[in-house]
Amino acid sequence: MEPVLVVLATLATLGRVWLLIGLSILSGWALAFLSIRSRAFETVYVPLVNAFESIPVIAFLPIVLVVFVSRLGGPLGSELAADFLVFDAVAWNVWIGAYQSFKTVPEHLGEVAENYNFGVVRTLWNLFIPHSIPRITSNLFSSFADALFYISVSEVFTIGLHTYSTFGIGTLIVMFTANGDISDLILALTAIGVAVILTTLALTRLSRKAVARYGLDTRGDITTRPGPANARSRWLRAFGGPRRRISARLTRTAAERDLRTGAPTPTKTGMLVKWGVYAILLGIAAYILYGAAQLIVSVPGTEWNSLFAQTPFLLLSMGADYLRVFAVAGAALAVSITLGYYLATHPRANEFVAPVVQTVAAYPAPTYFPLFVGATIGFLVVAFPFGYVELYVFILGFLACFYYVFFDFWIGVQAIPSEFWEVMENHELTFRQRMRRVILPATFPYLITGISSTINSAWAGIAIGEFWPNIVGNRTLVVQIGMMKFIGENLAAGNVASAAWVSLLFAVVVVIYGLFFTRNLMDLARRRYVVEEGVYAG
Amino acid sequence: MAAVGGRGSQSQPEPRSRTPTLGTTGALSAETLEINRAAIELECTRLSYSYPAIKGSPAKPVFHGIDIKVCKNELVAIVGPTGAGKSTILRCLGGFVHPNEGHVYLHGQEVLRPSSKIVLIHQSIATFPWMTALDNVKLALTCKKVDEKEAERTAAAMLDLVGLGANKSSYPKELSGGMRQKVAVARALAASPSILLMDEPFVHLDEIAAEELRREIHSLVFNPESTLDAVVLVSHNLTEVVELADRVYVMNGSPATVIDEFGIDLPRPRALRDSSFLLSVDHLMGDLNTPKTKP
Ligand SMILES: Nc1ncnc2c1ncn2[C@@H]1O[C@H](COP(=O)(O)OP(=O)(O)OP(=O)(O)O)[C@@H](O)[C@H]1O
Ligand SMILES: [Mg+2]
Numbered sequence: 158m159e160p161v162l163v164v165l166a167t168l169a170t171l172g173r174v175w176l177l178i179g180l181s182i183l184s185g186w187a188l189a190f191l192s193i194r195s196r197a198f199e200t201v202y203v204p205l206v207n208a209f210e211s212i213p214v215i216a217f218l219p220i221v222l223v224v225f226v227s228r229l230g231g232p233l234g235s236e237l238a239a240d241f242l243v244f245d246a247v248a249w250n251v252w253i254g255a256y257q258s259f260k261t262v263p264e265h266l267g268e269v270a271e272n273y274n275f276g277v278v279r280t281l282w283n284l285f286i287p288h289s290i291p292r293i294t295s296n297l298f299s300s301f302a303d304a305l306f307y308i309s310v311s312e313v314f315t316i317g318l319h320t321y322s323t324f325g326i327g328t329l330i331v332m333f334t335a336n337g338d339i340s341d342l343i344l345a346l347t348a349i350g351v352a353v354i355l356t357t358l359a360l361t362r363l364s365r366k367a368v369a370r371y372g373l374d375t376r377g378d379i380t381t382r383p384g385p386a387n388a389r390s391r392w393l394r395a396f397g398g399p400r401r402r403i404s405a406r407l408t409r410t411a412a413e414r415d416l417r418t419g420a421p422t423p424t425k426t427g428m429l430v431k432w433g434v435y436a437i438l439l440g441i442a443a444y445i446l447y448g449a450a451q452l453i454v455s456v457p458g459t460e461w462n463s464l465f466a467q468t469p470f471l472l473l474s475m476g477a478d479y480l481r482v483f484a485v486a487g488a489a490l491a492v493s494i495t496l497g498y499y500l501a502t503h504p505r506a507n508e509f510v511a512p513v514v515q516t517v518a519a520y521p522a523p524t525y526f527p528l529f530v531g532a533t534i535g536f537l538v539v540a541f542p543f544g545y546v547e548l549y550v551f552i553l554g555f556l557a558c559f560y561y562v563f564f565d566f567w568i569g570v571q572a573i574p575s576e577f578w579e580v581m582e583n584h585e586l587t588f589r590q591r592m593r594r595v596i597l598p599a600t601f602p603y604l605i606t607g608i609s610s611t612i613n614s615a616w617a618g619i620a621i622g623e624f625w626p627n628i629v630g631n632r633t634l635v636v637q638i639g640m641m642k643f644i645g646e647n648l649a650a651g652n653v654a655s656a657a658w659v660s661l662l663f664a665v666v667v668v669i670y671g672l673f674f675t676r677n678l679m680d681l682a683r684r685r686y687v688v689e690e691g692v693y694a695g
Numbered sequence: 696m697a698a699v700g701g702r703g704s705q706s707q708p709e710p711r712s713r714t715p716t717l718g719t720t721g722a723l724s725a726e727t728l729e730i731n732r733a734a735i736e737l738e739c740t741r742l743s744y745s746y747p748a749i750k751g752s753p754a755k756p757v758f759h760g761i762d763i764k765v766c767k768n769e770l771v772a773i774v775g776p777t778g779a780g781k782s783t784i785l786r787c788l789g790g791f792v793h794p795n796e797g798h799v800y801l802h803g804q805e806v807l808r809p810s811s812k813i814v815l816i817h818q819s820i821a822t823f824p825w826m827t828a829l830d831n832v833k834l835a836l837t838c839k840k841v842d843e844k845e846a847e848r849t850a851a852a853m854l855d856l857v858g859l860g861a862n863k864s865s866y867p868k869e870l871s872g873g874m875r876q877k878v879a880v881a882r883a884l885a886a887s888p889s890i891l892l893m894d895e896p897f898v899h900l901d902e903i904a905a906e907e908l909r910r911e912i913h914s915l916v917f918n919p920e921s922t923l924d925a926v927v928l929v930s931h932n933l934t935e936v937v938e939l940a941d942r943v944y945v946m947n948g949s950p951a952t953v954i955d956e957f958g959i960d961l962p963r964p965r966a967l968r969d970s971s972f973l974l975s976v977d978h979l980m981g982d983l984n985t986p987k988t989k990p
Contacts, residue, residue: 574821579789579809580882585838
């Protein structure tokens with residue numbers, strides 16, 4: 158048993174996660190400030206962040222590995238690769254949150270700041286940052302869960318014969334699992350459990366405090382009414398923690414309408430900050446491009462031929478993965494809707510289930526999955542000799558994304574005004590009629606705004622599950638066909654170019670899909686289904 | 696002629712044997728004051744309600760020992776200061792909320808859960824934004840076993856009735872607040888309820904829209920084709936109450952009790968500047984300004 162090591166590693170991982178969350182908040186503020194000050198920057202920044210947010214982190218893995226590990230190498234490279242994955246898991250979300258809340262700073266407050274000649278730093282400090290705090294704190298929980306999900310794949314990974322690792326609980330878990338050191342593994346999992354529970358508690362309190370103190374941003378709140386509806390809103394208040402970016406997204410049109418006309422004349426410091434951030438962004442972009450270019454140049458011509466020849470097969474594999482993703486997301490949706498409806502109408506069950514769901518959600522499934530597989534594989538191989546791998550992939554995907562769907566639906570249900578519930582009761586609608594006519598339309602925008610995080614997390618689960626060497630003893634979990642399997646196998650074989658090529662294809666598909674599909678749905682959601690408009694008050 | 700309100704309700708004995716002391720403004724004969732038990736549509740007896748204790752704050756008794764009777768073709772109003780529990784009473788009457796003590800009866804049958812026999816119109820206007828006006832109204836007919844065509848026809852007729860015949864396919868956000876509230880009224884009427892509960896239905900409308908709807912609402916709800924037997928209106932606008940109600944229950948105190956029952960027998964349409972009208976308003980005002988009484 159290695160209790161000291163486990164505790165240190167847990168602290169290291171938590172430290173890494175929180176540092177990176179902190180970094181993404183700071184950079185989020187800087188970028189958000191830039192984009193409200195400069196139209197030009199905004200027009201580039203906002204679509205870009207949205208696009209990146211909709212790309213599953215895992216698709217970046219090969220590129221990241223190439224850039225950080227093969228170019229920088231050594232412990233620093235491993236550390237940066239791990240950091241980058243975690244950062245990528247949290248940053249887009251936080252950045253969007255920061256931008257939204259900067260954008261929705263009430264105009265009169267902005268005018269006060271100008272009136273008193275606040276200058277950049279004081280305006281930021283006294284106005285924009287406080288205003289963004291409720292939204293950012295309420296996003297922290299899901300950021301934390303997102304980041305944690307990847308620890309066992311980001312802290313340690315194998316390319317060819319090399320295993321790159323950096324110190325942290327994820328690395329230890331992989332090591333204990335590989336060595337079959339069950340008692341240490343359980344110790345490590347317990348340590349994560351404690352960390353998750355403490356963090357959940359702390360964040361819930363923090364979020365409530367933040368809303369109480371800085372809460373201009375309470376558009377989501379509904380008036381209380383007696384009866385079951387009231388119990389619902391009470392529950393919302395008790396666990397109003399991770400409200401995520403939903404209300405932000407939904408009110409984006411409003412935010413855009415509120416756009417302050419004519420940006421105030423930038424001050425000297427403002428210009429300095431602006432160009433500084435530009436320079437940093439440019440530097441990062443250049444470095445990534447350079448890495449990619451290096452990679453492309455280093456690929457011999459014959460290899461290109463084989464990459465192109467493989468492309469149809471790769472697209473097919475991608476299709477298989479999309480099927481898996483949709484199956485997982487669909488199942489998660491069905492379960493979420495049933496459970497969410499049940500909880501919304503049974504406030505007593507709520508108070509108990511909510512924190513449990515939250516804690517379980519933040520617990521990174523990949524860390525305990527091998528244990529689960531070990532316990533069940535003997536049975537499942539016999540029960541489903543042909544489908545058991547798919548079943549495991551499905552389960553991991555489900556574990557990875559269920560929470561997001563559930564939460565989106567849950568928040569949507571919370572936002573249904575009690576008046577609507579009363580109308581449904583009054584007109585004696587059956588369960589199906591309620592679903593079809595009221596609850597699904599009312600929660601639709603919430604499900605849509607959450608769709609990219611849902612899909613991403615489903616991808617993450619599937620990606621990890623499709624190819625998992627030596628998950629139990631010498632047994633490797635591997636599907637018949639799948640893009641993530643292809644990436645995993647090629648990385649394991651040291652064939653980075655192929656892996657990168659698929660990633661590139663995938664990124665293109667995802668961006669196209671994001672632009673055409675998610676966008677249109679979101680617009681529809683915003684136009685037609687915003688429930689808050691239903692109750693006319695004031 | 697002065698409006699004389701009875702003030703006997705606090706120390707009422709057995710509710711069933713009680714003869715309400717009603718105030719009169721017009722020449723109201725003694726018989727009409729007596730509530731004919733056979734004419735009672737909706738009744739609640741000794742209703743009490745407390746909001747359950749939430750962490751930190753103890754249970755909060757809202758009202759206590761409330762008796763309300765609503766007779767056929769009556770528009771009964773409940774007035775009281777804000778927070779007196781008017782909305783809560785309405786929800787008890789509709790079966791949305793269960794009282795801690797007391798019972799609610801509709802035609803002698805206990806009301807245990809909401810049904811389309813008693814329809815509530817909210818103070819905040821609850822129309823579904825993703826449905827057209829017509830679909831909003833049709834929703835009231837989904838639970839009734841009428842076919843699609845029939846439902847469509849009924850809904851359209853109701854919209855015509857409230858004067859929204861031209862806006863059937865508009866979405867709520869394309870309608871003004873007053874029009875939306877009319878959609879809610881049409882939806883309520885489409886359910887062909889016997890009781891209509893209205894919780895400050897005019898409070899979120901601008902003065903002009905509110906005045907217009909007030910003027911129409913009485914003839915609307917008691918139109919010849921309506922199945923409606925009675926209406927309960929909650930309000931804290933005394934002029935509105937005197938304009939619309941046949942009888943008024945005044946609530947006050949903490950926990951609130953009924954401190955006055957007051958009949959208004961003025962001819963309709965009522966002239967807001969009539970001296971008898973103003974006297975009634977004054978009377979209610981006087982009720983609300985009496986020091987809060989603890990039972
Ligand atoms: N969900 C709730 N939980 C606890 N107390 C509540 C709740 N809803 C209302 N109350 C309290 O119950 C009392 C009665 O509320 P209710 O809404 O019935 O009053 P009301 O007479 O309709 O007031 P208003 O005129 O402002 O609409 C109020 O004092 C309020 O503070
Ligand atoms: Mg009220």
